[in-house]
Amino acid sequence: MNLVAYINPKAAYYQSCKSAIEDIIEVTRQEPGCLRFELYENAAQSQLTLIERFAEQSAFDFHHRQPYTQAVYRLYEKALEKPAELHFMSGISI
Template identity: 45%
Template sequence: MINIVAKITPKTALFAECKRKLQAIVAPTLAEVGCIRFELYTGDNQTCLFLVERFISQQALDEHYQQAYTKQVFTFYESALAKAVEINNLAEI
């Protein structure tokens, strides 16, 4: 299993648009064969977004990254983020 928590910090003016774009890919991502969990959260201060993801394998995650909707979000990130996405790979204990 691949478990990820991604912290996304958009520029303040683009927070709402970033949230909308991520919300739009939740359903199609959950429909992917290898996706077990794909949830979007925000913190109390509404400055960061958090994606909690679980895929059955690295191959399933790699296939997710190749989806057109995922690539569109990554392209948006190039101009929309205040800092790079923080990816935390988690190991179950």
Template identity: 35%
Template structure:
């Protein structure tokens, strides 16, 4: 299994746009083959700061996710409205 947390923050004034764009990929992502978990959260003390926790069956499933057109569209949006580059935190999961 592959598990990671992604952290990213909107530029001031772009919080709603980032929220809308991020939430738009939840449903199609959860339907992807190999997606075990895909959860979007927003920091209540810092609106516009988001986290996505993802769990995938294997690297091939995650790679397929990264190639999805709707994810590529989100990456293009990120280029315009993120305050800093998205940070991926790969996780080691203990039993």
């Protein structure tokens, strides 16, 4: 399960959103089945990108049920310019 999420906070909430995600990175990485959880920002500091990889759907679902993840979602309700853009991706074998 691979996810790339583009997050566009309102300017006044950019740092709050960034900090909220930073605060859950380490605990998320310790979750069973979490293989990757990384946060990036663009040069203009107007968009955050989360790259997530979980071993299976159940691990992904577990992460999204956690209170700390739900707290980030509550912040998103007031802080985002538009809903997060979620791209679920599949690996390609070469």
